[in-house]
Amino acid sequence: MRPMTQLDLIRNFSIVAHIDHGKSTLADRLIQSTGTVADRDMKAQMLDSMDIERERGITIKANTVRIEYPAKDGKTYVLNLIDTPGHVDFAYEVSRSMRAVEGSLLVVDASQGVEAQTLANVYQAIDAGHEIVPVLNKIDLPAAEPDRVKEQIEDVIGIDASGAIPISAKSGLGIPDVLEAIVTRLPAPKGDRDAPLKAMLVDSWYDSYLGVVVMIRVMDGVVRKGDRIKMMQTGAVYGIDKLAVLKPQMVDIAELGPGEIGVLTASIKQVRDTRVGDTVTHERKGCAAPLPGFKPAQPVVFCGLFPVDANDFEALRDAIEKLTLNDASFSSEMETSAALGFGFRCGFLGLLHLEVIRDRLEREYDLDLITTAPSVVFHLHMRDGEVRELHNPADMPDLTYVDHIEEPRIKATIMVPDAYLGDVLKLCQDRRGIQMDLTYAGSRAMVVYDLPLAEVVFDFYDRLKSVTKGYASFDYQIMGYREDFLVKMSILVNDEPVDALSTMVHRDRAEARGRAMVEKLKELIPRHMFKIPIQAAIGARVIARETLSAMRKDVTAKCYGGDATRKKKLLEKQKAGKKKMRQFGKVEIPQTAFINALKMDG
Amino acid sequence: MEDWQHGGFGLYLHWPFCASKCPYCDFNSHVATDIDQNRWNRAYLSEIDRIGQQTQGRVLNTVFFGGGTPSLMDPELVHSILERIRSTWRLANDLEITLEANPGSVEAGRFRGYSDAGVNRISMGVQALNDADLRRLGRLHTVAEARSAFDIARSVFDRVNFDLIYARQDQTLAAWKAELAEALAMAIDHFSLYQLTIEDGTAFGARHAAGRLRGLPEDDLSADMYLITQDICESAGLPAYEVSNHARAGFESRHNLIYWRAGDYAGIGPGAHGRLTLGGKRWATDTPKSPLGWLAQVEKTGNGESLRDQIDPRGRAIEYLMMGLRLREGLDMDRYADLGGTALDPEILAQLHDIGMTETEGHHLRATRNGRAVLNAVIRELMP
Ligand SMILES: Nc1nc2c(ncn2[C@@H]2O[C@H](COP(=O)(O)OP(=O)(O)O)[C@@H](O)[C@H]2O)c(=O)[nH]1
Ligand SMILES: C[S@@+](CC[C@H](N)C(=O)[O-])C[C@H]1O[C@@H](n2cnc3c(N)ncnc32)[C@H](O)[C@@H]1O
Ligand code: SF4
Ligand SMILES: [Mg+2]
Numbered sequence: 001m002r003p004m005t006q007l008d009l010i011r012n013f014s015i016v017a018h019i020d021h022g023k024s025t026l027a028d029r030l031i032q033s034t035g036t037v038a039d040r041d042m043k044a045q046m047l048d049s050m051d052i053e054r055e056r057g058i059t060i061k062a063n064t065v066r067i068e069y070p071a072k073d074g075k076t077y078v079l080n081l082i083d084t085p086g087h088v089d090f091a092y093e094v095s096r097s098m099r100a101v102e103g104s105l106l107v108v109d110a111s112q113g114v115e116a117q118t119l120a121n122v123y124q125a126i127d128a129g130h131e132i133v134p135v136l137n138k139i140d141l142p143a144a145e146p147d148r149v150k151e152q153i154e155d156v157i158g159i160d161a162s163g164a165i166p167i168s169a170k171s172g173l174g175i176p177d178v179l180e181a182i183v184t185r186l187p188a189p190k191g192d193r194d195a196p197l198k199a200m201l202v203d204s205w206y207d208s209y210l211g212v213v214v215m216i217r218v219m220d221g222v223v224r225k226g227d228r229i230k231m232m233q234t235g236a237v238y239g240i241d242k243l244a245v246l247k248p249q250m251v252d253i254a255e256l257g258p259g260e261i262g263v264l265t266a267s268i269k270q271v272r273d274t275r276v277g278d279t280v281t282h283e284r285k286g287c288a289a290p291l292p293g294f295k296p297a298q299p300v301v302f303c304g305l306f307p308v309d310a311n312d313f314e315a316l317r318d319a320i321e322k323l324t325l326n327d328a329s330f331s332s333e334m335e336t337s338a339a340l341g342f343g344f345r346c347g348f349l350g351l352l353h354l355e356v357i358r359d360r361l362e363r364e365y366d367l368d369l370i371t372t373a374p375s376v377v378f379h380l381h382m383r384d385g386e387v388r389e390l391h392n393p394a395d396m397p398d399l400t401y402v403d404h405i406e407e408p409r410i411k412a413t414i415m416v417p418d419a420y421l422g423d424v425l426k427l428c429q430d431r432r433g434i435q436m437d438l439t440y441a442g443s444r445a446m447v448v449y450d451l452p453l454a455e456v457v458f459d460f461y462d463r464l465k466s467v468t469k470g471y472a473s474f475d476y477q478i479m480g481y482r483e484d485f486l487v488k489m490s491i492l493v494n495d496e497p498v499d500a501l502s503t504m505v506h507r508d509r510a511e512a513r514g515r516a517m518v519e520k521l522k523e524l525i526p527r528h529m530f531k532i533p534i535q536a537a538i539g540a541r542v543i544a545r546e547t548l549s550a551m552r553k554d555v556t557a558k559c560y561g562g563d564a565t566r567k568k569k570l571l572e573k574q575k576a577g578k579k580k581m582r583q584f585g586k587v588e589i590p591q592t593a594f595i596n597a598l599k600m601d602g
Numbered sequence: 603m604e605d606w607q608h609g610g611f612g613l614y615l616h617w618p619f620c621a622s623k624c625p626y627c628d629f630n631s632h633v634a635t636d637i638d639q640n641r642w643n644r645a646y647l648s649e650i651d652r653i654g655q656q657t658q659g660r661v662l663n664t665v666f667f668g669g670g671t672p673s674l675m676d677p678e679l680v681h682s683i684l685e686r687i688r689s690t691w692r693l694a695n696d697l698e699i700t701l702e703a704n705p706g707s708v709e710a711g712r713f714r715g716y717s718d719a720g721v722n723r724i725s726m727g728v729q730a731l732n733d734a735d736l737r738r739l740g741r742l743h744t745v746a747e748a749r750s751a752f753d754i755a756r757s758v759f760d761r762v763n764f765d766l767i768y769a770r771q772d773q774t775l776a777a778w779k780a781e782l783a784e785a786l787a788m789a790i791d792h793f794s795l796y797q798l799t800i801e802d803g804t805a806f807g808a809r810h811a812a813g814r815l816r817g818l819p820e821d822d823l824s825a826d827m828y829l830i831t832q833d834i835c836e837s838a839g840l841p842a843y844e845v846s847n848h849a850r851a852g853f854e855s856r857h858n859l860i861y862w863r864a865g866d867y868a869g870i871g872p873g874a875h876g877r878l879t880l881g882g883k884r885w886a887t888d889t890p891k892s893p894l895g896w897l898a899q900v901e902k903t904g905n906g907e908s909l910r911d912q913i914d915p916r917g918r919a920i921e922y923l924m925m926g927l928r929l930r931e932g933l934d935m936d937r938y939a940d941l942g943g944t945a946l947d948p949e950i951l952a953q954l955h956d957i958g959m960t961e962t963e964g965h966h967l968r969a970t971r972n973g974r975a976v977l978n979a980v981i982r983e984l985m986p
């Protein structure tokens with residue numbers, strides 16, 4: 001591959017969009033129409049490489065592709081596209097990827113208009129100082145209203161949309177205009193090739209063949225294969241084994257200069273040894289001042305992961321270790337539960353992240369897991385002035401030592417058609433929300449709420465989707481901690497406390513929550529041969545109670561010689577099912593109950 | 603003494619044909635015309651010879667002609683089979699020979715012939731004592747026909763059993779009590795009362811899955827029906843000696859007791875299962891379900907079996923547990939421990955006693971009245 005490219009022939013950009021507005025499809029078209037990937041190798045959602053990404057149609061990891069584009073001015077440009085995740089859980093990925101590029105295509109579905117994630121992501125692009133080119137996608141749809149959406153972009157986002165490009169990523173209509181706009185309207189990167197090497201560590205991941213792969217964006221200077229480099233934050237020094245660009249598969253390159261984006265490998269053992277946002281320079285004659293760097297992503301949602309079969313504990317430990325190698329934003333510590341045995345308390349960036357990790361553990365490592373209800377990190381201000389983090393409600397200390405409890409709050413932005421506004425307000429109100437703003441853009445309302453994260457991590461998004469028939473969009477950012485009257489609610493089944501069902505709740509909501517939970521558990525726990533009291537309690541005080549009545553009939557009417565084999569098989573299967581349940585005293589609780597018990601229907 | 607001898611040795615013969623297929627029935631039964639009974643005769647005899655050789659020297663306690671509808675067999679066929687049986691095994695003095703009959707008029711005409719052939723017990727599928735319900739169950743006969751067939755059977759045989767199916771669609775507790783009173787008045791010394799079971803692969807099963815089988819009793823009602831049946835029959839002198847079988851003392855179905863006491867039984871005919879202890883090992887046998895498939899296999903290979911699987915100690919213990927606890931007499935815990943190599947878990951036993959599901963007497967364990975109503979749950983607890 002030929003050496004580095006002249007700065008004015010480079011354009012680095014990302015695409016920001018609400019989920020399903022066509023970001024991945026547009027990326028596919030750009031890749032395809034420039035012949036970056038031969039048609040026969042082209043698959044849909046080219047940049048989403050994980051199974052989960054393809055299956056769910058979401059982007060989790062930022063991905064990069066280098067496209068060569070012969071423009072109308074006769075010159076061939078190098079376009080580096082970073083495809084970023086759209087989901088709020090991965091907002092940190094978006095923000096750091098944005099710093100590696102100079103411009104963004106803002107893709108808005110012309111039949112839907114601006115949504116909550118459009119806003120969240122475009123503001124990140126604006127914060128990163130990007131030039132923004134609005135693109136109106138899906139104009140092939142009869143419901144497309146490009147003019148209305150243009151207006152909306154101007155009203156809601158406040159950027160000039162007069163030059164918005166109408167396209168259909170699906171049919172390919174307008175794609176040449178997009179490519180041309182990237183070249184003519186987005187700025188070329190700046191940089192000094194004679195200055196000492198200064199590159200931003202944009203991302204890193206683990207590849208089973210290559211080990212840790214580091215993605216960099218060169219700001220100043222030139223980096224070559226074989227160079228000794230230094231990570232300025234960690235101080236670690238490595239020799240570059242491989243230098244490449246992504247097209248989107250790796251293609252070796254001799255050197256990368258200012259404005260260029262590429263990847264390197266350098267016998268780095270773990271993803272943890274790299275720090276996203278770190279500055280990469282040469283070991284000798286390095287640059288003087290590092291780049292500002294990023295805050296590391298903090299897990300905000302915690303839950304317990306336990307093997308269904310206690311014998312799988314070691315396998316789970318191995319699997320978690322392997323995944324943490326690849327995902328520095330995921331944390332874990334060992335946990336013992338009276339109810340569930342040995343497992344791990346894991347921290348995630350959000351619920352989607354949680355689901356993705358659990359999915360990967362179950363699929364890629366063939367594990368059967370029990371997931372406990374997600375909880376947030378509470379700050380316990382102790383009487384002696386100490387501040388403790390509470391990751392697991394079961395660990396709540398005796399209240400006499402606690403002065404007060406603080407919980408994380410978020411600023412939630414929800415966009416919703418008028419017709420559903422009332423339901424959304426009610427939902428937010430029910431979740432202890434405080435309204436901060438309510439504005440209209442056309443027939444859509446935008447509401448901003450201050451909400452406790454604890455009320456959102458669980459099933460808020462599902463509820464929001466269901467009350468708005470899927471028409472609402474939602475995004476949030478963490479605002480900080482605030483005190484509230486929070487208590488630990490325990491659940492007792494057959495008079496035995498079930499630690500994995502303990503939750504932190506607001507005192508004023510405890511009764512309602514408790515009632516909903518015991519009712520739910522009554523449905524989720526199968527009948528036993530005896531009746532089972534199910535109670536919710538705060539301390540020693542029972543606040544809700546249900547009784548699961550005893551099973552009265554379960555007997556096979558006919559069982560003769562010819563039935564023995566079949567009935568035996570059936571009983572063995574049921575017995576195996578029983579073994580998958582967790583035993584509390586004499587009661588068996590199905591694994592699904594641990595998470596479903598918390599789902600609120602109202 | 604080998605373990606199976608606790609239960610005895612019986613022979614089950616399956617006749618796979620019926621005049622029509624009942625919508626609830628998942629037995630291996632088929633509607634066919636042109637049945638060449640001579641051909642069937644040869645196949646049954648050949649199978650009797652084969653099994654006879656493997657079980658030489660045994661005393662045969664029971665024979666059971668099951669179906670399908672064995673009362674569609676020609677009496678000559680039954681005669682020929684029983685002849686061969688008599689010349690193959692030594693026979694118990696109290697050899698019990700049962701034949702299942704449908705209560706249609708055609709069948710009733712053959713009763714004398716069966717009796718002459720050696721059949722000494724009839725089991726009749728009466729199913730319901732009102733015509734509307736008989737129709738809903740897809741039965742071809744009326745109550746009047748059933749009663750008259752029953753009376754003919756009584757006049758020919760000493761021992762006549764009949765079956766009823768209850769917990770039917772839209773059946774109330776009061777209606778069942780009234781019907782049960784009539785049944786008790788009819789009963790001689792044995793009847794079987796089965797709660798309607800919705801089986802996969804039947805017409806009812808499909809209707810149920812599609813949500814179109816209405817009026818089935820909820821769990822609580824079927825529990826009430828079951829328990830009240832136990833009480834009423836008990837005080838009428840026909841206590842349940844097994845989950846669904848009632849008899850005066852001494853008139854239990856000896857053939858079926860072999861199943862529940864985990865004895866040995868040979869299974870002959872399409873889809874007939876067997877359990878045989880040979881050379882110190884216990885085998886589960888099976889045969890092709892398709893009537894013509896079985897017939898062809900016997901004719902071609904001289905062996906109607908499609909499977910002979912060894913049952914390991916754990917499997918033997920589970921079968922004994924599952925079958926034995928169905929009986930009021932319960933199971934022998936020492937025998938159970940010998941079979942599987944491990945005793946029942948004393949802690950679980952103690953829990954089950956505590957909640958009133960089981961009781962012990964010496965080394966006998968049995969399910970209580972309430973325990974028998976949830977027997978599957980009791981068994982799941984005790985299973986190794
Ligand atoms: N009709 C139409 N559908 C499109 C267009 N672009 C994308 N889609 C469809 O919209 C859905 C979401 O697209 P995708 O690229 O996965 O969105 P992303 O979530 O933003 O990456 C997919 O079903 C696409 O096929 C378009 O221009 N017209
Ligand atoms: C082999 S079957 C019947 C023999 C004979 N063909 C008849 O129908 O009269 C034995 C008995 O099982 C019972 N039975 C069959 N299917 C049943 C079901 N799904 N639920 C409850 N009892 C059933 C019926 O009472 C039937 O009489
Ligand atoms: S219930 Fe009896 S008659 Fe009806 S199909 Fe089954 S075996 Fe045949
Ligand atoms: Mg996508």
